[in-house]
Amino acid sequence: MHNTGHSERCPVFFTEGVHVLAVTRTILFLPLLLVSTLLLARGVYQEPEDFLAEAFSGEVPEAQLIWLTGDRKEEVRELLGHRYSSLRVRYWRAGERTAWILEEIGKSEPITTGLVIDAGRIEKVKVLAFRESRGWEVRHAFFTDQFKQAQLTDQRTLDRTIDGISGATLSVRALKKLAAMALYLDQQTRSQNVSPAP
Numbered sequence: 001m002h003n004t005g006h007s008e009r010c011p012v013f014f015t016e017g018v019h020v021l022a023v024t025r026t027i028l029f030l031p032l033l034l035v036s037t038l039l040l041a042r043g044v045y046q047e048p049e050d051f052l053a054e055a056f057s058g059e060v061p062e063a064q065l066i067w068l069t070g071d072r073k074e075e076v077r078e079l080l081g082h083r084y085s086s087l088r089v090r091y092w093r094a095g096e097r098t099a100w101i102l103e104e105i106g107k108s109e110p111i112t113t114g115l116v117i118d119a120g121r122i123e124k125v126k127v128l129a130f131r132e133s134r135g136w137e138v139r140h141a142f143f144t145d146q147f148k149q150a151q152l153t154d155q156r157t158l159d160r161t162i163d164g165i166s167g168a169t170l171s172v173r174a175l176k177k178l179a180a181m182a183l184y185l186d187q188q189t190r191s192q193n194v195s196p197a198p
Contacts, residue, residue, distance in 0.1 A: 042132070042133070042136070043129070044129045045127060045128060051101070052101075052114075055092075056092065056094055063091070063092055065088050067088050069087065075156070076184070080181060081177070089185060098116070098189060099115070099117075100182040102178045104178050105174065106131075111138075111178075113126065113127055117183060120151055120183070122150045123149075124148070125175065126144060135171030135172070137165045138172060143165060143172075146160070146162045150179060152187065156184060158176065
């Protein structure tokens with residue numbers, strides 16, 4: 001039998017073709033993976049009403065309002081580094097426990113965050129909605145648990161260091177500002193008569 005060598009070359013050609021196909025599929029798959037990761041990172045993680053039900057064991061008190069006027073408005077501006085987006089803030093109180101749903105810009109989009117304060121200390125911080133393309137790691141407990149039991153110092157800063165997350169600097173900063181703001185407003189409600197929200 002005469003061997004032309006085709007049978008030896010074909011497997012090599014076939015192997016190279018499979019390799020090229022695998023590389024092509026990988027190149028096409030990576031952008032899809034990136035897009036799906038971004039889509040999973042963005043979104044609503046918990047509805048506000050569910051957060052409140054959890055915070056008050058299913059018995060959510062009537063909402064109340066605190067107005068950001070006068071000295072209070074200036075204090076909030078100092079805490080955030082800018083004016084808050086609203087002149088009034090809704091909150092919920094039962095005894096020593098208050099719950100707040102606040103928003104702060106990360107890089108360019110607002111991060112909606114739920115905070116529970118009990119007896120002047122943070123009990124819980126939870127990212128409810130995240131709209132940025134980066135920094136979504138702040139939603140995880142390994143980060144938010146750092147805020148537990150934090151309170152404000154006399155200089156209106158958190159009494160502890162909150163470790164950052166690489167690539168999420170602006171989101172970390174936003175949550176630290178909201179934690180300080182919630183603690184400050186909680187202090188204010190203790191010394192103010194507030195009326196129920198309309």
